[in-house]
Amino acid sequence: MRSPHGNAPRGYSEAGLMENSFAGGGPVETQARIVSMNIEQGGVHTTLLYAPEIALRAVPMQFVQVKVAPLNDPFLRRPFGLSRISPEEGIIGITWATVGRGTSLMGLWREGDTVSVLGPLGNGLRTDRVLRTNPGPHGRRPVWLVAGGTGLAPLYPLALSLGPHCRDITVLYGARTAEALMDTSLFETVGCKVTVATEDGSAGVKGRVTGPLGHLLASFNGPLSSNPPLAVACGPTPMLRAVKAMLRDTPVELYVSLEERMACGTGLCKGCAVKAAPPRSGYFHVCSDGPVFPAGEVLLGGEGQGA
Amino acid sequence: MIDLSTELAGIRLRNPLVAASGVFGYGEEYARLGDIRWFGAVSVKGTTLKPREGNPPPRVCETPSGMLNSIGLENPGAEVAAREKIPWLRQFGVPIIVNVSGNTYEEFSELGTIFSDVEGISALEVNVSCPNVSSGGMAFGMDARSCYRAALSVRKTWKGPLIVKLTPNSPDIVAIARAAVEGGADILSLVNTLIGMAIDIKTRRPVLGNVTGGLSGPAIKPVAIRCVYQVAQAVQVPIIGMGGVSSYRDVLEFLMAGATAVGIGAGLLVDPLLPKRILADLEDYCQEEGIVNLSTLTGCAWKG
Numbered sequence: 001m002r003s004p005h006g007n008a009p010r011g012y013s014e015a016g017l018m019e020n021s022f023a024g025g026g027p028v029e030t031q032a033r034i035v036s037m038n039i040e041q042g043g044v045h046t047t048l049l050y051a052p053e054i055a056l057r058a059v060p061m062q063f064v065q066v067k068v069a070p071l072n073d074p075f076l077r078r079p080f081g082l083s084r085i086s087p088e089e090g091i092i093g094i095t096w097a098t099v100g101r102g103t104s105l106m107g108l109w110r111e112g113d114t115v116s117v118l119g120p121l122g123n124g125l126r127t128d129r130v131l132r133t134n135p136g137p138h139g140r141r142p143v144w145l146v147a148g149g150t151g152l153a154p155l156y157p158l159a160l161s162l163g164p165h166c167r168d169i170t171v172l173y174g175a176r177t178a179e180a181l182m183d184t185s186l187f188e189t190v191g192c193k194v195t196v197a198t199e200d201g202s203a204g205v206k207g208r209v210t211g212p213l214g215h216l217l218a219s220f221n222g223p224l225s226s227n228p229p230l231a232v233a234c235g236p237t238p239m240l241r242a243v244k245a246m247l248r249d250t251p252v253e254l255y256v257s258l259e260e261r262m263a264c265g266t267g268l269c270k271g272c273a274v275k276a277a278p279p280r281s282g283y284f285h286v287c288s289d290g291p292v293f294p295a296g297e298v299l300l301g302g303e304g305q306g307a
Numbered sequence: 308m309i310d311l312s313t314e315l316a317g318i319r320l321r322n323p324l325v326a327a328s329g330v331f332g333y334g335e336e337y338a339r340l341g342d343i344r345w346f347g348a349v350s351v352k353g354t355t356l357k358p359r360e361g362n363p364p365p366r367v368c369e370t371p372s373g374m375l376n377s378i379g380l381e382n383p384g385a386e387v388a389a390r391e392k393i394p395w396l397r398q399f400g401v402p403i404i405v406n407v408s409g410n411t412y413e414e415f416s417e418l419g420t421i422f423s424d425v426e427g428i429s430a431l432e433v434n435v436s437c438p439n440v441s442s443g444g445m446a447f448g449m450d451a452r453s454c455y456r457a458a459l460s461v462r463k464t465w466k467g468p469l470i471v472k473l474t475p476n477s478p479d480i481v482a483i484a485r486a487a488v489e490g491g492a493d494i495l496s497l498v499n500t501l502i503g504m505a506i507d508i509k510t511r512r513p514v515l516g517n518v519t520g521g522l523s524g525p526a527i528k529p530v531a532i533r534c535v536y537q538v539a540q541a542v543q544v545p546i547i548g549m550g551g552v553s554s555y556r557d558v559l560e561f562l563m564a565g566a567t568a569v570g571i572g573a574g575l576l577v578d579p580l581l582p583k584r585i586l587a588d589l590e591d592y593c594q595e596e597g598i599v600n601l602s603t604l605t606g607c608a609w610k611g
Contacts, residue, residue: 026339029580067577072525072553073372077577118579261365261514263374264576267336269329270352270381271367282360283381288336 052090064119081154148235174209373524419464458490539565
């Protein structure tokens with residue numbers, strides 16, 4: 001069995017839905033000016049950065065590596081999915097919650113400051129190709145965006161670029177409580193149908209996001225196989241695992257956006273390893289082979305280890 | 308005209324910066340981020356006889372002014388390296404150092420044989436200092452006798468310049484360095500990573516999948532400078548000094564401690580353009596200080 005390391009050509013790259021940063025001229029390092037810092041619903045921050053070269057190159061679901069402070073501590077850059085990509089304005093956005101030292105320091109950022117940003121990095125989803133593949137008898141294929149927590153943010157540029165071409169985008173979004181829910185109105189503005197689930201039932205459907213996903217799947221019973229939806233999931237690993245399990249024996253084509261402890265983000269260190277699913281052996285790397293993977297290509301967490 | 312060039316056992320380097328093994332792969336990733344020609348020489352990923360898939364994740368963890376890694380020598384194996392990776396890397400015209408890691412002395416000899424047949428390799432670097440593999444690796448570098456035998460095993464089959472890369476984890480690095488030279492090393496690389504670990508206070512478990520890992524980054528620079536300073540005075544062979552380089556000042560410090568060339572490791576993970584910035588800063592420094600040949604600084608901290 002061919003191991004994924006060693007830059008072996010891989011089937012899903014040839015399928016052409018994914019595109020890495022190098023197609024658009026490669027990642028760049030730039031001193032990006034902070035255009036705005038907003039605290040939003042759900043306690044997250046959205047920081048808009050003026051980084052025209054990155055905004056021009058980026059495709060949805062790619063990420064950037066940000067040096068949150070100069071000098072050597074914190075040492076490593078921090079990876080963030082792009083929550084805004086606006087080539088016209090030269091602006092990219094990152095949406096983040098305060099979780100550790102790096103993000104605590106980011107709370108000290110002020111408008112007008114500059115920070116070093118490296119990107120765009122990783123494989124994104126080429127939306128034009130997403131729409132071109134498998135157009136069913138009813139026209140464009142439906143798209144399901146499944147998100148948990150701050151995983152909603154990087155799906156916005158995807159929804160925005162699909163919006164004008166795709167009349168059928170469903171967003172299924174789960175969080176612990178109503179307070180933790182991010183604002184979904186941007187998705188509604190571009191025509192997505194949004195269903196929200198909270199674990200405590202304080203907003204939307206009570207329970208996890210797999211609840212509404214099950215309903216959606218059931219409602220698609222008939223036309224599903226003739227025009228199989230494309231699903232993209234972004235969120236905590238247990239959520240991705242549950243979504244993958246639910247869609248496993250259906251015609252729905254699922255992509256997952258993964259996170260792993262990352263050092264360089266550029267493929268140099270081989271740090272962000274994720275186990276390849278059989279029949280492949282070995283590991284993929286989230287930064288250079290992902291962060292988006294066809295769900296069937298990777299083992300998520302304890303998946304496939306008898307757990 | 309400022310001369311940044313240097314020489315390592317007959318290998319001419321356009322500048323003293325060496326891409327350290329383990330942050331450069333075989334150059335393919337870096338070629339998309341920067342210019343391989345910014346380096347005076349490049350050392351490829353630690354290469355083993357058979358392919359290795361590496362250690363279970365998490366493999367990296369940030370620490371104060373540094374990071375832990377336990378990649379576990381993920382590499383495609385000597386055959387693929389020899390047939391595909393090295394020939395590709397030759398196009399840049401930068402001296403290639405192939406870092407090799409064996410489980411046994413016999414494997415080290417075999418690696419020497421395999422790479423003897425490959426064109427365009429300037430030196431082999433014997434890795435007796437990887438802390439992240441269960442057999443071989445650092446075990447050879449902790450003891451003078453086994454370091455001598457590992458060096459000698461490659462020396463028997465590889466006739467070109469031989470580098471031995473030393474660990475800072477041994478109690479007497481000078482003794483190990485002398486043994487490496489006795490075993491046939493023409494050049495010494497120091498240091499590899501320091502063994503460390505981190506615990507996640509939420510899960511109450513070690514962060515790294517492999518429990519322990521190698522510490523690198525600016526946090527280890529003082530240890531590395533001390534090692535170079537001691538070893539350079541004890542042996543006659545040139546030294547590639549490394550450990551926590553993140554600016555031209557660090558490069559100068561290694562040169563002054565006694566290094567002839569200086570490796571860039573973890574710093575490249577943070578800033579892929581680091582070699583370019585350092586070269587520009589070194590030129591400015593030489594200009595300001597009236598230095599014509601940068602290499603004249605080597606060992607000035609103890610030569611007086």
